[in-house]
Amino acid sequence: MRRILGLLGALAILGFGAFWFLTLPDRLPDDAFANLTPDAAHGQQVFTAAGCASCHMASDATGDAELVLSGGQKFPSAFGTFIAPNISPDPDHGIGAWSVEDLGNALQRGIGREGEHLYPALPYTAYQHMAPQDVVDLYAYLQTLPPDATPSQPHDMSFPFTLRRGLGLWKVLFLDPDYVVTADLTPEETRGRYIAEAMAHCGECHTPRNALGGLDRSRWLAGAPNPSGQGTIPNITPAKLSWSPDEVVEYLTTGFTPEFDSVGGHMAHVVENMSKLPESDRAAVAAYLQRVAPSQ
Structure with missing residues (x-):
């Protein structure tokens, strides 16, 4: 019995170690955006194509208010309700204190500024394909938008989906680095x-x-x-x-x-x-x- 319990304990430790290793955040290389000159004007086009305002503006925003990225829109799913965060340049409640590397890791690796896994309601499965220059330009444009001090709301999730570490395994399964259409394209x-x-x-x-x-x-x-x-x-x-x-x-x-x-x-x-x-x-x-x- 002791041997069986010891074996089970060893397997549990090995399993936890494998889980911990597989779910480690996979950050971008430190030099991912090195030597790139930002172009905020082009960043506006990237911002538009990526639909940033569509999700991150207030739900009732119209006109110029659509560029106030205070968050708050709710997106229901089978796993709970995701609530878009504030991504305005406010340094406390938005992303004004973020570096371009922070933004790149969020968009292309699904990793938050504190190293946490982000939910794929942020479509980093798609944004991972963005060119580094486009990320740099988008970052520059976001800094030109009006800051807003509205606090981000927590997602409305239930256990076990509140355990973000498990998203590391989700990424192993579904964060495919390849394009879907891989034919010889014009x-x-x-x-x-x-x-x-x-x-x-x-x-x-x-x-x-x-x-x-x-x-x-x-x-x-x-x-x-x-x-x-x-x-x-x-x-x-x-x-x-x-x-x-x-x-x-x-x-x-x-x-x-x-x-x-x-x-x-x-x-x-x-x-x-x-x-x-x-x-x-x-x-x-x-x-x-x-x-x-x-x-x-």
Whole structure:
């Protein structure tokens, strides 16, 4: 019996050690943003493409108030309700005291300033593909926005999802460093992939998830239940999306479909953001969608 108990104790220690090692935060290299000159003007375009204001502005914000990133919007899910934090330049309640390295680790590794794992409600599974220069430029632009002293609210999560250390295992399983569409793409399609898979994180809503919340990359953009429980998010692979590239560009510009319907819900923010990008970027997204594997 003593030997059995000793063996079980040793296995428990080994298991805990393996868990601790596998869940260690994986930070960016210290020189990830070395020798890069920030361009805040270009950072505004990155900010728009990434949809930062859509999630981090106050829920009732309009006009100029959309650039006050006080947080507070609620995003329900099967694991609890995520509440967007304040990412304004306020040094106490926002990210005004963060370095560009802090921002990069949050966006591309899902690691907070204190070394904690962040929930993937922040779509770092997509943002990990952002070019270092774009992160630097985004950081510079964020510093130009108005600070706001609204405290961030804690997420409304229940046990065991409150144990952030477990997110380290989630990242081992689902933080895939590769693009989904890996075919030989044209420069336009490559740009579209960067916008859709990285900055605009289209897959976060349009791709179904498994029971652990990981994206089912085998059914990329094949549609998914709305996390709010209201309706579904459509399949936009070539198997279902019959629009021409020009019609996709028109939709991303005006919000009107070929059937004369209009965009609604959170997608309205996406279209608003896309409409502010150069038309060539919208055309690039349309070209990229033609290269996504059809999925029913």
